Amino acid sequence: xxxxxxxxxxxxxxxxxxxxxxxxxxxxxxxxxxxxxxxxxxxxxxxxxxxxxxxxxxxxxxxxxxxxxxxxxxxxxxxxxxxxxxxxxxxxxxxxxxxxxxxxxxxxxxxxxxxxxxxxxxxxxxxxxxxxxxxxxxxxxxxxxxxxxxxxxxxxxxxxxxxxxxxxxxxxxxxxxxxxxxxxxxxxxxxxxxxxxxxxxxxxxxxxxxxxxxxxxxxxxxxxxxxxxxxxxxxxxxxxxxxxxxxxxxxxxxxxxxxxxxxxxxxxxxxxxxxxxxxxxxxxxxxxxxxxxxxxxxxxxxxxxxxxxxxxxxxxxxxxxxxxxxxxxxxxxxxxxxxxxxxxxxxxxxxxxxxxxxxxxxxxxxxxxxxxxxxxxxx
Amino acid sequence: xxxxxxxxxxxxxxxxxxxxxxxxxxxxxxxxxxxxxxxxxxxxxxxxxxxxxxxxxxxxxxxxxxxxxxxxxxxxxxxxxxxxxxxxxxxxxxxxxxxxxxxxxxxxxxxxxxxxxxxxxxxxxxxxxxxxxxxxxxxxxxxxxxxxxxxxxxxxxxxxxxxxxxxxxxxxxxxxxxxxxxxxxxxxxxxxxxxxxxxxxxxxxxxxxxxxxxxxxxxxxxxxxxxxxxxxxxxxxxxxxxxxxxxxxxxxxxxxxxxxxxxxxxxxxxxxxxxxxxxxxxxxxxxxxxxxxxxxxxxxxxxxxxxxxxxxxxxxxxxxxxxxxxxxxxxxxxxxxxxxxxxxxxxxxxxxxxxxxxxxxxxxxxxxxxxxxxxxxxxxxxxxxxxxxxxxxxxxxxxxxxxxxxxxxx
Numbered sequence: 001x002x003x004x005x006x007x008x009x010x011x012x013x014x015x016x017x018x019x020x021x022x023x024x025x026x027x028x029x030x031x032x033x034x035x036x037x038x039x040x041x042x043x044x045x046x047x048x049x050x051x052x053x054x055x056x057x058x059x060x061x062x063x064x065x066x067x068x069x070x071x072x073x074x075x076x077x078x079x080x081x082x083x084x085x086x087x088x089x090x091x092x093x094x095x096x097x098x099x100x101x102x103x104x105x106x107x108x109x110x111x112x113x114x115x116x117x118x119x120x121x122x123x124x125x126x127x128x129x130x131x132x133x134x135x136x137x138x139x140x141x142x143x144x145x146x147x148x149x150x151x152x153x154x155x156x157x158x159x160x161x162x163x164x165x166x167x168x169x170x171x172x173x174x175x176x177x178x179x180x181x182x183x184x185x186x187x188x189x190x191x192x193x194x195x196x197x198x199x200x201x202x203x204x205x206x207x208x209x210x211x212x213x214x215x216x217x218x219x220x221x222x223x224x225x226x227x228x229x230x231x232x233x234x235x236x237x238x239x240x241x242x243x244x245x246x247x248x249x250x251x252x253x254x255x256x257x258x259x260x261x262x263x264x265x266x267x268x269x270x271x272x273x274x275x276x277x278x279x280x281x282x283x284x285x286x287x288x289x290x291x292x293x294x295x296x297x298x299x300x301x302x303x304x305x306x307x308x309x310x311x312x313x314x315x316x317x318x319x320x321x322x323x324x325x326x327x328x329x330x331x332x333x334x335x336x337x338x339x340x341x342x343x344x345x346x347x348x349x350x351x352x353x354x355x356x357x358x359x360x361x362x363x364x365x366x367x368x369x370x371x372x373x374x375x376x377x378x379x
Numbered sequence: 380x381x382x383x384x385x386x387x388x389x390x391x392x393x394x395x396x397x398x399x400x401x402x403x404x405x406x407x408x409x410x411x412x413x414x415x416x417x418x419x420x421x422x423x424x425x426x427x428x429x430x431x432x433x434x435x436x437x438x439x440x441x442x443x444x445x446x447x448x449x450x451x452x453x454x455x456x457x458x459x460x461x462x463x464x465x466x467x468x469x470x471x472x473x474x475x476x477x478x479x480x481x482x483x484x485x486x487x488x489x490x491x492x493x494x495x496x497x498x499x500x501x502x503x504x505x506x507x508x509x510x511x512x513x514x515x516x517x518x519x520x521x522x523x524x525x526x527x528x529x530x531x532x533x534x535x536x537x538x539x540x541x542x543x544x545x546x547x548x549x550x551x552x553x554x555x556x557x558x559x560x561x562x563x564x565x566x567x568x569x570x571x572x573x574x575x576x577x578x579x580x581x582x583x584x585x586x587x588x589x590x591x592x593x594x595x596x597x598x599x600x601x602x603x604x605x606x607x608x609x610x611x612x613x614x615x616x617x618x619x620x621x622x623x624x625x626x627x628x629x630x631x632x633x634x635x636x637x638x639x640x641x642x643x644x645x646x647x648x649x650x651x652x653x654x655x656x657x658x659x660x661x662x663x664x665x666x667x668x669x670x671x672x673x674x675x676x677x678x679x680x681x682x683x684x685x686x687x688x689x690x691x692x693x694x695x696x697x698x699x700x701x702x703x704x705x706x707x708x709x710x711x712x713x714x715x716x717x718x719x720x721x722x723x724x725x726x727x728x729x730x731x732x733x734x735x736x737x738x739x740x741x742x743x744x745x746x747x748x749x750x751x752x753x754x755x756x757x758x759x760x761x762x763x764x765x766x767x768x769x770x771x772x773x774x775x776x777x778x779x780x781x782x783x784x785x786x787x788x789x
Contacts, residue, residue, distance in 0.1 A: 073741070074760075075471060131528035140539060299514065299528070330508055334476070
């Protein structure tokens with residue numbers, strides 16, 4: 001650790017990076033790393049990190065739309081619209097590159113829109129296979145990882161086997177720490193507020209990862225344990241897209257519930273990317289995507305998404321499930337009716353919240369969450 | 380009403396082969412409706428899925444998207460979408476999928492309740508939507524699903540991508556052998572592939588005929604007559620039918636007979652048609668002497684890279700590089716090419732609420748194609764089958780203003 005820091009300072013650093021807008025963040029980024037943007041966990045961050053880049057996750061901000069509507073049809077989700085808007089407003093000019101990966105049709109279109117604008121000097125499309133349970137996928141994915149490695153080496157810096165192993169170690173440490181954070185929230189409900197939790201998670205996608213591990217270690221070690229915790233919070237499970245605003249977690253808590261686990265693409269799903277350190281690193285990076293990690297844009301059999309979530313929800317101890325879905329997210333909305341009926345048949349009531357810009361319709365969402373939590377609460 | 384009156388001044392010349400087309404599609408849907416009478420197993424397949432192995436193995440393909448278009452054209456789609464929405468599916472989802480799900484849930488549609496598929500074949504070379512859609516149907520019908528993953532081509536296709544798809548084509552054959560309980564015949568597959576190639580060539584030649592002035596067939600006709608290239612590619616029926624259609628259109632060229640009596644403005648169409656309003660739009664355009672002479676949709680079934688020396692590998696490549704699986708630069712080049720080759724005065728882009736792969740990028744594309752060709756473009760908002768998302772009067776006004784701009788330019 002560079003110097004002894006207090007819990008207060010740790011908290012301040014998490015708050016500082018997550019309260020800034022993209023353009024303001026540029027001055028806060030570590031000067032020794034090349035900022036490379038990415039959107040999706042299917043981009044192997046470890047590879048970027050090993051090349052000397054700062055993997056900088058683009059998670060969508062509340063932003064006033066002025067340029068994007070001239071380039072996009074109306075039926076695109078908030079992430080796609082706000083990301084293109086940020087690009088066109090020059091908010092992302094600090095990025096030296098951006099890595100897209102193959103997920104949904106809207107993200108494919110966004111990649112094309114970014115390339116067409118030519119504002120970011122480097123762009124790469126990492127083609128994650130959509131078929132996860134085919135024996136053809138692993139060799140293809142490994143070749144894609146090698147292709148990305150070649151690109152990064154040509155444009156950012158050399159990736160040595162030792163360097164890649166070290167980066168994998170750092171990211172695994174991050175996952176271990178974040179896992180502990182989730183456990184702490186389950187053990188001492190209310191001890192870490194929802195908005196703090198959201199900020200800490202978000203900071204992990206923006207800060208230098210080595211620094212983040214230091215901060216998180218300090219946070220976990222020094223967080224006062226309060227065995228009593230706050231009682232009476234109803235445990236709920238969250239399913240959806242990116243956790244793009246702390247406001248949602250606050251709302252859930254204010255309504256008397258606590259998110260105990262989730263399948264958010266920027267939340268606990270990240271924990272399933274734990275990477276083996278005892279095999280070839282390229283093999284390990286590829287393997288984890290085909291075994292543990294499942295984004296609903298991918299195919300792993302017709303039942304995979306339902307089975308994964310039923311297991312996760314049952315394990316979490318949640319009493320109900322909240323779907324927090326981006327409006328226009330085809331992938332999630334196709335799965336929703338079957339998921340809902342499967343969960344409800346197992347005794348888990350569900351609530352669907354369709355969200356766009358996080359600053360919209362907060363009041364309405366609050367009322368709906370309150371009604372749902374009241375329904376789940378013991379009389 | 381106004382358009383109806385003016386339409387009389389520019390009569391449409393019906394294609395005589397349409398009778399044969401109707402008989403052909405009736406026979407096809409009769410088989411789909413009663414597969415057991417013909418000893419056939421039915422495979423539901425996406426519109427960009429490789430159909431040749433299915434025909435070679437004696438299975439009968441059914442295309443939910445083509446059926447969706449039929450539901451749209453017969454104006455049954457909105458109520459079927461509502462049935463799916465009632466079940467919990469979002470209104471924002473693709474209306475082809477909602478129509479299919481609604482038809483499954485209600486048993487309604489132009490041919491009534493559809494027969495249960497024996498298995499499903501899904502290729503994501505057209506969109507990612509079909510992955511979820513086919514997973515739902517695999518769960519609903521409790522049938523196996525084969526998924527062919529064709530990574531999107533942002534710039535160029537890589538060797539390892541081709542190997543990946545070729546490997547899956549072999550898996551596809553194994554899957555079919557398992558499901559149909561019969562061995563795959565190379566010889567039969569080569570015959571079907573050769574017929575498929577012949578059908579594609581005929582279709583390409585037919586579409587090419589509209590480079591003539593006046594165009595013997597309008598894109599609105601091609602939207603209808605494309606059904607066999609989608610559903611019957613690889614069969615003798617399709618070859619016979621397109622030979623007949625081509626012959627009729629060649630006769631039209633000899634006598635300089637256009638699809639309409641008057642052809643003053645030639646236009647290109649981008650995206651899937653607005654199936655429930657084809658006739659009205661055609662009349663509206665014709666009443667102002669405008670004819671759609673080419674489009675990006677029907678030409679998507681012209682598989683340019685089909686190599687018949689190694690049919691399975693050739694098919695893998697051909698299905699990987701189709702229009703919708705390629706990036707914006709490819710699409711811009713194609714629009715520029717169509718505009719120039721067909722001597723078009725402008726182009727109309729349907730911003731299709733239900734189809735992101737077609738519709739994302741259209742705004743940039745319009746500007747770029749206009750910059751490169753000097754031809755104006757119009758974007759209209761609609762949905763391919765769900766009429767609830769369509770404002771016909773607004774679209775009519777937009778089109779009239781657009782045609783005025785073109786007349787002013789030329």
